[in-house]
Amino acid sequence: MSNQTDKDNFEPKIVAFLCHWCSYKAADLAGTARLAYPTNVRTIRTMCSGAVDPVYIIKALLDGADGVLVGGCVLGDCHYQSGNYKARRKMNILHSQLRALGLDEDRVWLRWISASDGVLFREIMFEMVEALKAKGPNPMKHPWDIWKTVKGGWKPKTINSPRGE
Amino acid sequence: METENNKLATWRIDMKVYSILKSQNGDIFETVKAFFARLFEEGIIDYLLVPQRISNGKTLTQTLIKGVDNLEGVNPFSPVMAINSAKLVAQVGSVNKDKKVGVVIRACEIRALIELVKLGQANLDNLVIIGIDCAGTFEIEQWAKLVEESGDPVAKETEVLKDIYAGKTDYQEEDAPIRLRSSCQICNYFTHDKADITLSILGMEDDVLVTLEQELAEKLGLETADEPMSHKDVLEDMKNSRTYKRESTFDEFRDKMQSMNDMADILATCTRCYACQTACPICYCRVCFFRTETFSPESDRLLRWADKEGSLRMPTEILLYHLTRLNHIAASCIGCGMCESYCARGIPLSTLFQAVGDEVQKKLEYVPGRSVDEELPVATFKREE
Numbered sequence: 001m002s003n004q005t006d007k008d009n010f011e012p013k014i015v016a017f018l019c020h021w022c023s024y025k026a027a028d029l030a031g032t033a034r035l036a037y038p039t040n041v042r043t044i045r046t047m048c049s050g051a052v053d054p055v056y057i058i059k060a061l062l063d064g065a066d067g068v069l070v071g072g073c074v075l076g077d078c079h080y081q082s083g084n085y086k087a088r089r090k091m092n093i094l095h096s097q098l099r100a101l102g103l104d105e106d107r108v109w110l111r112w113i114s115a116s117d118g119v120l121f122r123e124i125m126f127e128m129v130e131a132l133k134a135k136g137p138n139p140m141k142h143p144w145d146i147w148k149t150v151k152g153g154w155k156p157k158t159i160n161s162p163r164g165e
Numbered sequence: 166m167e168t169e170n171n172k173l174a175t176w177r178i179d180m181k182v183y184s185i186l187k188s189q190n191g192d193i194f195e196t197v198k199a200f201f202a203r204l205f206e207e208g209i210i211d212y213l214l215v216p217q218r219i220s221n222g223k224t225l226t227q228t229l230i231k232g233v234d235n236l237e238g239v240n241p242f243s244p245v246m247a248i249n250s251a252k253l254v255a256q257v258g259s260v261n262k263d264k265k266v267g268v269v270i271r272a273c274e275i276r277a278l279i280e281l282v283k284l285g286q287a288n289l290d291n292l293v294i295i296g297i298d299c300a301g302t303f304e305i306e307q308w309a310k311l312v313e314e315s316g317d318p319v320a321k322e323t324e325v326l327k328d329i330y331a332g333k334t335d336y337q338e339e340d341a342p343i344r345l346r347s348s349c350q351i352c353n354y355f356t357h358d359k360a361d362i363t364l365s366i367l368g369m370e371d372d373v374l375v376t377l378e379q380e381l382a383e384k385l386g387l388e389t390a391d392e393p394m395s396h397k398d399v400l401e402d403m404k405n406s407r408t409y410k411r412e413s414t415f416d417e418f419r420d421k422m423q424s425m426n427d428m429a430d431i432l433a434t435c436t437r438c439y440a441c442q443t444a445c446p447i448c449y450c451r452v453c454f455f456r457t458e459t460f461s462p463e464s465d466r467l468l469r470w471a472d473k474e475g476s477l478r479m480p481t482e483i484l485l486y487h488l489t490r491l492n493h494i495a496a497s498c499i500g501c502g503m504c505e506s507y508c509a510r511g512i513p514l515s516t517l518f519q520a521v522g523d524e525v526q527k528k529l530e531y532v533p534g535r536s537v538d539e540e541l542p543v544a545t546f547k548r549e550e
Contacts, residue, residue, distance in 0.1 A: 055454065055489040062485055075548070085546035093525050093543070097492055100524040102422035140425040142474070 012066035012132035014041045014125075017052045021079040022115045023071025029118035037125040040132075041069070049073070049110075050083030054094045057108055064141040067107045067132045069124070074112045084112065106131070107138060184375045184387040191371035194323075197241055197364065200375070201267075202233045203385050210267035210293050214250070214257060216243035222318030223309050227253055229266075241269045241295070241364055242326055246302040246346075249446040249501045251277035255287035262291050269364075271299040272357040273501040276534020277446035279359070280497045283541050284449050296360025298367045300329045300403065301336070301349030304506060311343050330366045332399040335406070348502020348515040351411040353404050359536060368399030418520040425484075431517060432487055434510040437480045441504035441514050442490065447497045447533075455486050491521050496542045497533045498522035 018024040024045045030037055046052055049072025057068045070091065072084040091110040098105040109128060113121050188196040204210045217228040218238035225243040227250050230236060254268045255278065270278070275296055281287035303311075311325075312318035325343075328334050336345045344350075356363070363376040374396055375387065382389060421427060439456065442448050454460075460482055471477045498518050505515035526532065529542045 054492045055485070058488045058492070059482075059485055062488075082546060085548070086543065088550075089529075089543055089546055092528060093496055094492060096525040096528045097488075097495055097521050100419065100422070100521040101425075101428055102419070103425060103428075142476075 010133060010137060012040050012129060012135075012137075013064065014067045014069060014128060014132070015060040015065045016041050016043045016069040016071060017046050017049070017056065018043050018069075018071040018113075019049045019073055019079075019084075020045055020047050022073040022077070023049075023111075023113040023121065025115035026071070026113045026117050026121040029116065030121050031118075033118050035118055035122045037122040038129045040129050041125055048078070048080055048083035049087035050078075050080070050085075050090070052087060052090070054090055057094065061107065061138060061140045064138060066135070066138040067109065067128055069109045069111065069128060071111055071113045071121075074114050077114065103140065104135070104138075107135070180378070181376050182379050182382050182389040183392050184377070184382055185369075185390045185393070186373040186375060186387075188371040188373070193242075193366055193371060193373055194240055196373050198236050198239060200364075200373070201236055201239065204267060204293075205233045207384055209265065209381070209384070211264045212257070212266040213239075213269070214253065214266060215239045215241055215269040218319070218322075222322060223313060224305060229257065240322070241297050242299075242330065242366060244303050244322060244325060244329075245305045245308045246271070246501075246503075246506075247305055249277055249444070249503045250274045251281055251287070251446040254278050254292065255281050257292075258288040259291050260288055264291060265293055266291055267293040267295050269295045269297065271297055271302075272355050273299075273352070273499050273534075274446075275357040275360060276354070276499040277501060279534040279537050280447045280499065280541075281449075282537050283539075283544075284447075286449065289537075293362065294360045296357050296363045298356045298363065298365035298400070299349075299352075300355065300367065301345040301352065303336075303343050304346055307343050326366075330368070330399075331370070332368060332402055335403075337410075346502050346506060346515075347513070348500050348505065348519065351407060351414050351519070352500060353408040353411055354500070355403070355407075356400065357534075365396065367403070368395040368397075369393065370395075414516060415520045415523055418516055428488075429484060431512060432483055435483050435487070435512060436510075437483050437486055438509070440507040440509060444503035444507035445490075445494065446501065446503065447494060447499065448490065449493075455482070455489070460486075487517075491518060494518060495522045495525040496529060496531060498526075499534045 018027060024043065027043055049070050052070050057070070060068050070087060072087050073079065075084060078084045088110065091108065094108060095105040098108070111124050113124065186196045186200055201213055201215070205213070211231070213230045214227055215230060216225040216239065217230070218225050218240065222238070224247070225240060225245055226247055230239070250268070250270045251274045254270060254274070257266050257268070275294060278287055278289075282289060312321045315321035329336060334341070336343060337350050356365070361377070362381070365374040365376070374393065437455075439453075442453060462481070467477065467481070495518070500515070500519045500522065502515035504518060505513060508514055531539070531542050
């Protein structure tokens with residue numbers, strides 16, 4: 001899809017949904033502790049990782065985010081008792097769904113980052129940027145624009161529906 | 166929600182007994198009519214929700230019947246499914262147990278109903294669930310055309326039903342005069358063991374097999390019998406062939422889905438008319454996010470997006486709509502295929518939803534609509550998983 005030089009210059013855009021009680025605080029802590037981390041991330045504060053409906057993640061991917069991070073509290077530490085367990089289930093469903101549709105599930109990350117772990121937040125950011133750079137730009141952007149985005153490389157396939165006619 | 170009464174009767178299938186209703190002159194419709202009349206007379210039910218012929222047998226629709234006098238033209242084994250009746254049953258279901266309503270529904274409808282109970286959107290306290298072993302249904306408009314052309318709708322209906330329930334033909338071949346709905350072709354969950362009473366004509370020639378609780382059989386004065394071998398055989402054959410077709414359809418689907426372009430291609434003709442959502446029995450939100458102001462933006466916003474993106478598909482967010490619906494429904498998708506039947510554009514939504522649903526459900530080890538005792542996957546969790 002993209003050649004080597006493109007990949008070298010490519011800066012992935014990451015949308016991060018961070019839990020107010022932990023991951024967001026960790027990002028804050030990384031800042032106050034002057035731990036420099038990649039500027040590719042756009043953070044969105046949510047009250048709980050369990051409150052991140054997959055619709056927002058899918059929307060981010062369709063609109064051109066190269067990766068999405070959902071940051072929640074370490075299991076057992078949820079401010080609302082069980083929000084992060086539910087987030088884990090939602091992410092599980094989303095990953096299965098993306099895999100079944102032949103889409104790249106590895107662009108959606110779920111990580112547990114506690115409020116005191118600015119260092120971990122920084123590490124995850126570096127790790128994610130590196131992984132996304134290796135993948136290149138997100139091909140899910142503007143998928144209806146097939147004529148423009150993929151010239152000749154893609155052929156429509158019929159999915160058989162035994163509906164008759 | 167947690168009350169004991171709100172649960173479907175959880176008699177295990179081996180605690181139920183079989184009884185065979187013999188037909189006079191091979192007329193199964195008269196036989197089931199007589200059976201429903203018995204249910205009314207014994208006070209087992211006060212009302213009955215059952216498919217009934219309308220427009221001279223051109224089609225069938227669910228009808229809420231009061232009393233024995235209005236049973237003319239009922240056919241529990243309706244070859245068409247105008248709507249997934251779980252939604253209708255949720256309307257007649259009530260906590261008031263004074264009036265018993267018998268509801269004649271298929272396995273996919275019972276499963277959808279169970280999912281609705283888990284969502285707190287249906288109540289079973291006053292219901293007697295009469296399940297049927299279902300060999301499949303046809304697209305409603307194709308069925309109407311077929312029976313109208315035949316000249317004698319009821320005769321045609323009887324002929325097709327006898328063929329299909331005897332396991333003679335499965336109406337799946339390319340050259341068949343009419344083909345089963347695509348979701349019925351790949352359905353291997355066509356009988357549900359949680360119904361209070363089950364009616365079956367699978368492999369029964371002209372008779373009707375009833376499965377019910379011993380006590381109820383005695384009350385109705387029915388003689389118990391063994392399960393006929395022919396019934397077992399047809400059931401088994403149908404299950405095997407449909408499971409095979411199901412797996413191969415999903416494999417084929419997964420082979421074809423390689424990128425978002427393939428997804429966009431399937432949905433190319435969609436105009437976000439919400440028909441699939443209206444048809445879906447388990448699309449559970451009372452007000453859909455996609456029908457709010459967020460998705461009918463003002464001119465300024467649209468123009469701004471167009472500025473930024475260069476081009477904007479209108480109506481907007483068609484892919485987001487389907488991907489989100491997939492995400493919300495996948496774990497609970499019971500594969501009734503109503504989305505596809507309702508789709509005016511013929512988008513293979515049923516295959517799409519079931520193939521994704523299959524993957525998700527296997528991962529979660531969840532079978533939607535199996536029992537009210539199980540919790541919705543997203544409403545619960547395990548510490549270790």
